[in-house]
Structure formats: C-alpha cells, structure tokens
Amino acid sequence: xxxxxxxxxxxxxxxxxxxxxxxxxxxxxxxxxxxxxxxxxxxxxxxxxxxxxxxxxxxxxxxxxxxxxxxxxxxxxxxxxxxxxxxxxxxxxxxxxxxxxxxxxxxxxxxxxxxxxxxxxxxxxxxxxxxxxxxxxxxxxxxxxxxxxxxxx
Amino acid sequence: xxxxxxxxxxxxxxxxxxxxxxxxxxxxxxxxxxxxxxxxxxxxxxxxxxxxxxxxxxxxxxxxxxxxxxxxxxxxxxxxxxxxxxxxxxxxxxxxxxxxxxxxxxxxxxxxxxxxxxxxxxxxxxxxxxxxxxxxxxxxxxxxxxxxxxxxxxxxxxxx
Numbered sequence: 001x002x003x004x005x006x007x008x009x010x011x012x013x014x015x016x017x018x019x020x021x022x023x024x025x026x027x028x029x030x031x032x033x034x035x036x037x038x039x040x041x042x043x044x045x046x047x048x049x050x051x052x053x054x055x056x057x058x059x060x061x062x063x064x065x066x067x068x069x070x071x072x073x074x075x076x077x078x079x080x081x082x083x084x085x086x087x088x089x090x091x092x093x094x095x096x097x098x099x100x101x102x103x104x105x106x107x108x109x110x111x112x113x114x115x116x117x118x119x120x121x122x123x124x125x126x127x128x129x130x131x132x133x134x135x136x137x138x139x140x141x142x143x144x145x146x147x148x149x150x151x152x153x
Numbered sequence: 154x155x156x157x158x159x160x161x162x163x164x165x166x167x168x169x170x171x172x173x174x175x176x177x178x179x180x181x182x183x184x185x186x187x188x189x190x191x192x193x194x195x196x197x198x199x200x201x202x203x204x205x206x207x208x209x210x211x212x213x214x215x216x217x218x219x220x221x222x223x224x225x226x227x228x229x230x231x232x233x234x235x236x237x238x239x240x241x242x243x244x245x246x247x248x249x250x251x252x253x254x255x256x257x258x259x260x261x262x263x264x265x266x267x268x269x270x271x272x273x274x275x276x277x278x279x280x281x282x283x284x285x286x287x288x289x290x291x292x293x294x295x296x297x298x299x300x301x302x303x304x305x306x307x308x309x310x311x312x313x
Contacts, residue, residue, distance in 0.1 A: 002241070050229065050230040050233065051229070051230040051231065051232070051233030051234040051237060052233055052234075052237050053234075053237040053238065053240075053241050055241070064241075066241070068234065068237075069230075070230060070234070071227060071230045072225075072227070073205075073224070073225060073227035073230050073231055073234075075202075075204070075205065076204050076205035076223075076224050076225060076227055076231055077205065077227075077230070077231055077234045078205065079203065079204070079205030079206045080205040080206075080207070080222070080224070080231055080234065080235055081234065081235070081238050083205075083206050083207050084207070084235050084238060084239070085238070085242075087156065087207065087220075088239065088242070088244050090238075090242045090244070092242065094238075
C-alpha cells in the first residue's frame, strides 16, 4: 500500500506525519533542535514543490510512505490518483490522508514568507514554535492512523 | 497506443467539446447547432464533488484512449501529482498526454459553467455555455487539429 500524507505544502505537517509514521521521528521523544533545523532547511528548499510525491520510507508493515503538497486541491488529486490507478491497473492500494486541516495556518504563512525570502530568522523561530506545539498532537494522530491501517478490511 | 487527457476547469464544457471534436462526435467544418451539443455524452454533467475523476470519451482512429479531466485551476499541481504517481508505480509516461482545453475561452462559457454547475441553474447556464463555445469553436477545432497532427507524427515515428 502507498500511504500519502497530503498537506498544503509537502514539507510541513505532511512530512512531519510521514516521518513519524516511518520512525524517523520517534513519537515518544521530542527531536533535537538539530533535527528540527534540518526539517526547516527542507522547507526552505522544497516547500514550493506541489504535486510531487516525496518518498519518506517504509513502515513496519512494508507500506510505502509519501508526503505530498496538494495546495488547495486535495480532493481533486485524491480522485485523480484513485481513478488513474484503475485506468493503468495499478493494483497497489492508495491511502490519502489530508493533513492540511491539522497543520493549521502557520505553515502557510511561513511558506509564504520563505517563498519571498522575507525574514528567514523570523520564519525559523515561527517554525520551531509550530513544531513544538504540533509534535505530540501529530504523533498521536499518526499512532491512530497506523492502527486504522492495520485493521483488516 | 496511449492515453490523452483533455483538461479544463470543470471538465464539463470545453474539454468535453474538444474530446468530442477529436472523436468526430462534432464536426470540423462548421459550427454545430445547440441540439448537437446537448447530444454529446457528459456535456454539462460533471458535478463539482467529482472533479478529478477522468471521464472516458472513446478511442480515436489511431488507437489513443481519450479522457476528459476537470482539475479546477490546479493543473500545475494535479498534473505533476498524476505523473508522480505513475513514476512511483513504474509506469512510463511516454504515452500519456495532457492537453489544456482552455484556449481563448469565451467569458460566457465560464459564467455559464459557474451558473450551471456551481449554482445548479442549468436552464440558464447551459445555453450560455453553448453560446460561448459556439463563439470559440474555431479555436477548439484548431487545437484538436494540431493535437491530431502531433499524434499522427508520433504514430508515424513509431512505425518507421
């Protein structure tokens, strides 16, 4: 199965949840500031990549975990992916998870400022604040999501 | 052969018209009458909550499967998302083409489309879309002709 975490941008909530899912971030312990800084750097570099599946890793059930930036088009992309899968007879199941409502508006603001190179120091501070506020919440959501995925259909 | 997607905002009018011209449901040499548009399958039928679902229109004489796809104003996101999925699934994108049907579109088509599909007033919106599309019909025929020429060249290249 391909599990695709979809945010407004790929590198904020979507990547954070994907990384928690595969175990890059351990849900129980808060990551070091070096990790968070590296995450912020990826936001600076790849924050504006919309529509690209970013491969994050495999989980313990060998599901492929991806992050993707969908902008405002989550429902369109979800339907397009599902139906394209049928047209091309892709047998692998797809699971899209909409993160954009969970991540809040701050990543949009940070992304907007970063895209225009406005005050990167401020963006970094905002990012650290957002990360520390959302980390435990996302860890819980990912745990719940993993349990859902393991349930037999 | 391959798969060709005509895409536009709502997947209900211009892309359907282009696909219909491509598949010879509508004529090349004259502007169709209103009843001819109404007879096209899926014309002014795509619901907003189904945007992103490709509609199969038929197979052309070169063997290409023709689909119609509505993607709001998100083509710069949705097309990479589709290509990215194909790539991740190990499927070649060589024979997958996307053609934007939003060429020189008459504003009346857009207003009519909004009235019909978004507001649900199809008795007002549908005639407006047909009126607008009849105005820009030569541009759509030109687009489809160029697409078919490109496909024919592609086909010839494969044969030689």
